[in-house]
Amino acid sequence: MSGEFAGLAAVVTGGGSGIGLAVAELLAARGAAVACLDLDPSQVPAPLHAIACDVGDADSVNAAVRAAVDRLGGLDILVNNAGAGAQGTIEAQSDDEWHRVYDVNVVGIVRVTRAALPYLRVSASAAVVNTCSIAATAGLPGRALYSATKGAVQALTLAMAADHVGEGIRVNCVNPGTVDTPWVRRLVDAADDPTAEYAALRARQPIGRLVTPAEVAAAVAYLASPLAAATTGTVLAVDGGMHGLRLRPPTTTTPTAESRQQ
Structure with a gap:
């Protein structure tokens, strides 16, 4: 295989669909051997390696990472993509649900990375994305629990980058906007007015559309690539301009008498 990932081995959690699968396929296309860890990896196509894994369970994580290393012959790149969604204000979920989503979205990253570190430490091209x-940086309505976990993920990313830079392990994260994934489509379909909901999601991103999984995958590939060896502790937004752009709303101009005559 040719490409900047030739000879490298990658693990992608949540690799069974959506962003995770797009990342795995792009890394493989660029030369990596890739294992997809997922609760349901049944849709993972060859030549990707499908491995069942529950990031909320330490035994499952340890077994899955060992299986991936055995199949791939090592581990150079880890993409922590598995996650759970949540909707509503702080009153919408019980304490148990807050703990569950934090356990998947935040502690899940800890479990998988902790299991991967012994292998990453011996890699000359170690990277975690x-x-x-x-939601980590913008206040979005109806996303209290989800936003809280993603704020923790961003802080965790920077702390991990500081902890492991001396070991030659780069740690970065991507901050997607609303991505056109099966999960988002299910949320839209469950809305009272799916057409209006989808239009609102498109409109809040300055580019006027949802982000694609392939666009997020391209950003992940950049951060994971040996070509980005000087990039660590970076938060890369792939959000259609949501985090930084403040566009003026379109204005309606009343035509003058002169313009009406033309």
């Missing part, structure tokens, strides 16, 4: 979210 975490999937975070625009």
Whole structure:
């Protein structure tokens, strides 16, 4: 295989669909051997390696990472993409649900990275990329629990980058905006007015559309690549401009008498 990932081995959690699968396929296309860890990896196509894994369970994580290393012959790149969604204000979920989503979105990254560190430490091209979210930096309505976990993921990314830079392990994260994934489509379909909901999601991103999984995958590939060896502790937004752009709303101009005559 040719490409900047030739000879490297990658693990992608949540690799069974959506962003995770797009990342795995792009890394493989650029030369990596890739294992997809997922609760349901049944849709993972060859030549990707499908491995069942529950990031909320330490035994499952340890077994899955060992299986991936055995199949791939090592581990150079870890993409922590698995996550759980949540909707509503702080009153919407019980304490148990807050603990569950934190356990998947935050502690899940800890479990998988902890299991991967012994292998990453012996790699000359070690990189970790975490999937975070625009919700870490922008106050989005109805996303209290989800936003809290993604704020933790961004802080965790920077702390990990500081802890492991001396070991030659780079740690970065991507902050996608609203991505056109099966999960988002399910949320839209469950809305009272799916057409209006989808239009609102498109409109809040300055580019006027949802982000694609392939666009997020390209950002992950950049951060994971040996070509980005000087990039660590970086938060890369892939959000259609949501985090930084403040566009003026379109204005309606009343035509003058002169313009009406033309």
